[in-house]
Amino acid sequence: xxxxxxxxxxxxxxxxxxxxxxxxxxxxxxxxxxxxxxxxxxxxxxxxxxxxxxxxxxxxxxxxxxxxxxxxxxxxxxxxxxxxxxxxxxxxxxxxxxxxxxxxxxxxxxxxxxxxxxxxxxxxxxxxxxxxxxxxxxxxxxxxxxxxxxxxxxxxxxxxxxxxxxxxxxxxxxxxxxxxxxxxxxxxxxxxxxxxxxxxxxxxxxxxxxxxxxxxxxxxxxxxxxxxxxxxxxxxxxxxxxxxx
Amino acid sequence: xxxxxxxxxxxxxxxxxxxxxxxxxxxxxxxxxxxxxxxxxxxxxxxxxxxxxxxxxxxxxxxxxxxxxxxxxxxxxxxxxxxxxxxxxxxxxxxxxxxxxxxxxxxxxxxxxxxxxxxxxxxxxxxxxxxxxxxxxxxxxxxxxxxxxxxxxxxxxxxxxxxxxxxxxxxxxxxxxxxxxxxxxxxxxxxxxxxxxx
Numbered sequence: 001x002x003x004x005x006x007x008x009x010x011x012x013x014x015x016x017x018x019x020x021x022x023x024x025x026x027x028x029x030x031x032x033x034x035x036x037x038x039x040x041x042x043x044x045x046x047x048x049x050x051x052x053x054x055x056x057x058x059x060x061x062x063x064x065x066x067x068x069x070x071x072x073x074x075x076x077x078x079x080x081x082x083x084x085x086x087x088x089x090x091x092x093x094x095x096x097x098x099x100x101x102x103x104x105x106x107x108x109x110x111x112x113x114x115x116x117x118x119x120x121x122x123x124x125x126x127x128x129x130x131x132x133x134x135x136x137x138x139x140x141x142x143x144x145x146x147x148x149x150x151x152x153x154x155x156x157x158x159x160x161x162x163x164x165x166x167x168x169x170x171x172x173x174x175x176x177x178x179x180x181x182x183x184x185x186x187x188x189x190x191x192x193x194x195x196x197x198x199x200x201x202x203x204x205x206x207x208x209x210x211x212x213x214x215x216x217x218x219x220x221x222x223x224x225x226x227x228x229x230x231x232x233x234x235x236x237x238x239x240x241x242x243x244x245x
Numbered sequence: 246x247x248x249x250x251x252x253x254x255x256x257x258x259x260x261x262x263x264x265x266x267x268x269x270x271x272x273x274x275x276x277x278x279x280x281x282x283x284x285x286x287x288x289x290x291x292x293x294x295x296x297x298x299x300x301x302x303x304x305x306x307x308x309x310x311x312x313x314x315x316x317x318x319x320x321x322x323x324x325x326x327x328x329x330x331x332x333x334x335x336x337x338x339x340x341x342x343x344x345x346x347x348x349x350x351x352x353x354x355x356x357x358x359x360x361x362x363x364x365x366x367x368x369x370x371x372x373x374x375x376x377x378x379x380x381x382x383x384x385x386x387x388x389x390x391x392x393x394x395x396x397x398x399x400x401x402x403x404x405x406x407x408x409x410x411x412x413x414x415x416x417x418x419x420x421x422x423x424x425x426x427x428x429x430x431x432x433x434x435x436x437x438x439x440x441x442x443x
Contacts, residue, residue: 060357062269147354179431180424183402187425190401191394198364198393214388217254218398218429226432230386 006033019110022165026158029100036140045083047073049094050136057139059204061091092151098134099159105130116169117224120237121216123166124192128209131196134204142197157220165190170223184222191218214239253380254280258270259301261313264343268355274341298355299362306343306366318374323380327426330373331399333423335415342412347439349404359410377430384430386397391429394407 017025039127051072055064066087070080084090109122126183130139145152167185192215213233221229249257258279263271273294277287291297311322316333319325338345352363356425374392377383406415420440427436 008256020335169435179437179441181421181437183421184424184428186405187402187421190405191398191425193401195394197388201364211390214390214394217388218318218391218394222428222433225434233388 018112019107019162021101021167023107025074026162027198028103028155028158028162031193036222041198043155044075048075048080048083048090052094053098053140054173056094056144056148057136060086061087061144064091066090088149088151089142091148092155094137095127095141095145095152095155098137098145099155101134101137102127102141102159103162106162110166116172117220117228117232118233119166120219121212121239122172124215124219125212125236128196128212128215132173132208133137135200136220138205138208139200142193142200159176160193167219170214170220175178180222185219188219189220209240212240251280251282253284255282255287255290255297256301256304257439260343260347263301263351263355264297264346268351268359269324274283295356297356299359302347302352302355302362303358305348306362309334309337309344309348310366310382313373319380323376324423324427324431326376328423328439331422331426332416332419335403335419338407339413342407345403345407345412345415349400357417367400370396374426377427381430387429395426395429409433 003127048069051069052064054072055068066080069090070077080090084093105126106123109126110119114122115128131142141156142203147153164185167189169181170185192211195211195214196208199205199211213236216236217229217233220232224232255276258276259271262275262279266275273284274289276294276297277284287297291300301420312333313330317326317330320329338348348363348366352359353403371392374395378387378391381387399422402418402425403415406412406418424433424436424440427439431439
């Protein structure tokens, strides 16, 4: 099995890591079962995190105040400070929750026996559905997080690295003998990211799943070539539950 | 030697200080101190920190766009046009790493107006990429978002390098950035061949 590499230059491995190992390596929260229906926030902690996500999505992290969060969550300031050190600590906890959902989604579709292209189609579809079902968290995690403090940025970067490692598996069985740059998967991931961020910025996250075929194309074309990538894109579109034919 | 105007000094200061401290941590006092102007003068010239940043950003983006377009237009075949345009971009960013940081990294934390400027600047690159649809055999079948995605790929690779403090190494990344640009239009074999050529 050819060596894989990650963007931060880790030593190559002789076998591809299991998804759970990748998640652990990035020290990310273990994936939890991500229900498409947002769970009802019961506990005070959950209500605070939901209020944080909502406020930072709507107003930006900078403009979000602890007062606003406490009011929205129906808790006292004292309660807030029992649970969180400060605003940033709270944001980071909300971010970790988002990542747990995202990783849980990937774990649900991952199987070492599945063909790589199938995993890309199913994983991308599941990820887009998750973002569409949680617009507040989507905006917080993908728009606000990268510029909301060092820890939030690192969490975001870690999530990207896990996805990148999965996309890099495409080089294990490429169509072409030509040397494909080791940055190809990272570049494709940035391409997908820019489409997703662009859609979230329009405010219409319900249309995120429509990006599926384009994202499948850009992530598979470096390894499978254009004809096969187009075929995978069409296949992904057919697999979408609500797609008009 | 012509003394640069106070406005120019403030704009230069904006680039240098924001590149060093980040947008959020930069204060108007930082800018006036670096530029050697008074606070009063600053507020005569700019409404606030954000306004100063946006002018600095627009200026830098404009210069870069013109250099890219000039290099692009000087070539004939589309892959060569992209190679020339990307080379001009990478070289410009490498010799002015603070501008590179401003244009690609700090803009992310400088508020929604800056982010809209950034995305608009990227959109101006679309026609260069769209030419690939005409160049590529079967270009009509390509996803409608192909150019947007290719631009996203390029900016991702460039931003990663700048954030890692390696803006000076950007020109060495031409092969992989050219590959990422061409691969959605002409496929991996042709893209790898083009990327391998000088």
